[in-house]
């Protein structure tokens with residue numbers, strides 16, 4: 347039986363990052379993947395859906411530019427769209443496979459062994475790998491479980507991935523569906539509603555159990571996103587309870603009920619289920635290693651990647667915490683650093699930068715206004731509309747805003763930011779770094795920013811807080827805001 351310092355189960359973003367970090371320590375690593383290296387970070391997930399979003403944004407942007415000028419709308423065929431998605435996915439797949447092959451050669455000291463197959467525990471140190479009826483057993487001094495997640499399905503609903511789909515079945519589509527109902531108005535649901543409505547070939551219905559989409563974000567964010575969706579023809583069923591959804595003669599019929607007792611029945615061509623994801627644990631036979639699930643049975647491992655068996659770690663989606671590529675990678679690196687003894691601090695889940703690919707894109711770090719109100723945290727809030735940022739004007743993309751939240755004292759320590767608009771994902775990092783390093787906001791006010799750049803909007807926000815802004819919030823009341831928020835009361839802060 348071959349022995350390794352580290353065995354990693356699952357070659358998605360988390361598992362791959364764990365294997366690479368193990369190599370950095372000069373350890374003998376075995377990476378086991380049952381399907382495709384890259385996992386949902388590449389296939390039916392982050393990369394494929396973001397490629398779709400990017401193409402759809404371009405199509406929508408062309409139509410926004412030429413729209414209303416008597417010209418015909420621009421469309422791409424579904425085959426062309428999927429060819430571009432395949433190209434992007436192949437590019438990444440090729441990088442992974444070349445990288446893995448070269449790492450397994452003699453010149454790289456054979457530090458990495460890549461095994462294709464399904465891994466399961468025989469006992470706390472031995473892993474059995476099944477592939478095409480063959481079995482191999484390997485021994486791991488340390489084991490990292492990174493087996494990811496899969497779409498959650500509804501009881502008694504037959505998801506055939508042809509008519510009733512999850513995000514795993516998008517590439518089975520042969521053409522744009524004429525109509526599509528999306529069940530679940532979370533991140534995946536809203537991203538696909540944006541994508542299909544951008545292409546302009548599908549009538550999209552979005553089932554939202556609550557009174558507004560993205561209920562975990564401030565109202566100004568869900569309003570801008572849902573207004574844009576509705577403008578592109580999306581019907582959002584708010585406060586809707588799904589009573590029935592079934593495949594009838596290659597169509598989907600669904601029935602909704604509302605709090606006032608009313609009901610409606612609608613027929614569409616396809617349905618997309620996006621009601622969360624569940625961890626891939628069944629094939630692992632965790633019981634053979636004595637690894638326990640959380641009390642609610644939702645995750646393994648604590649919030650520092652360790653399970654109840656000290657040399658077995660759980661990272662990425664399987665840990666059932668934050669399901670993001672960036673967090674999966676950070677957790678994986680952390681677990682390896684713990685295993686090989688260089689780290690003492692616990693993993694921090696504070697100040698994670700996130701982005702949702704909507705119209706416009708929405709990036710976030712730290713707390714929002716809603717959380718300040720809920721937790722009664724006294725703060726100062728500053729907000730700037732994209733329409734006063736020179737770069738946004740030049741891009742002709744003036745929809746969006748920056749909102750920064752700081753403590754309500756002279757330190758003005760940054761607690762959070764929301765960036766909604768073009769380049770939001772890049773802009774958020776400035777504040778993410780300031781928060782991580784605990785730097786004062788003055789450093790942003792004094793840094794010479796490139797011009798014109800979207801990040802100048804962040805600088806203007808900070809200058810407003812310091813009473814040094816180029817535009818005054820008391821003048822441009824509809825575009826700028828700067829106020830304290832204490833006990834639920836907003837008080838303007840401008841001096842003029």
Ligand SMILES: Cc1cc2nc3c(=O)[nH]c(=O)nc-3n(C[C@H](O)[C@H](O)[C@H](O)COP(=O)(O)OP(=O)(O)OC[C@H]3O[C@@H](n4cnc5c(N)ncnc54)[C@H](O)[C@@H]3O)c2cc1C
Nearest residue numbers: 356358359360380385386387465493494662663669670671
């Ligand atoms: C549609 C969609 C869009 C997304 N968009 C984004 C985004 O924009 N940004 C972002 O940060 N995140 C995004 N995510 C989330 C992101 O894809 C996941 O959080 C991330 O892929 C999790 O990485 P992971 O390595 O933990 O798991 P996975 O990516 O699920 O990989 C796990 C791997 O383990 C393998 N495996 C499972 N069981 C075994 C076993 N027993 N033996 C061997 N191998 C096994 C699987 O085959 C798989 O390859 C998106 C997800 C979806 C579905």
Ligand SMILES: NC(=O)c1ccc[n+]([C@@H]2O[C@H](COP(=O)([O-])OP(=O)(O)OC[C@H]3O[C@@H](n4cnc5c(N)ncnc54)[C@H](O)[C@@H]3O)[C@@H](O)[C@H]2O)c1
Nearest residue numbers: 530531532533534535555620621622623669670701702703
């Ligand atoms: N841009 C990104 O970073 C990105 C993109 C896509 C996915 N992801 C990750 O993937 C994870 C899974 O995404 P998701 O959208 O499936 O999950 P989610 O948890 O974000 O949203 C699920 C939604 O479905 C609703 N829901 C649940 N059961 C329902 C039912 N029976 N009827 C109607 N609605 C129902 C929930 O209220 C919730 O709003 C996310 O949590 C996220 O971490 C990230």
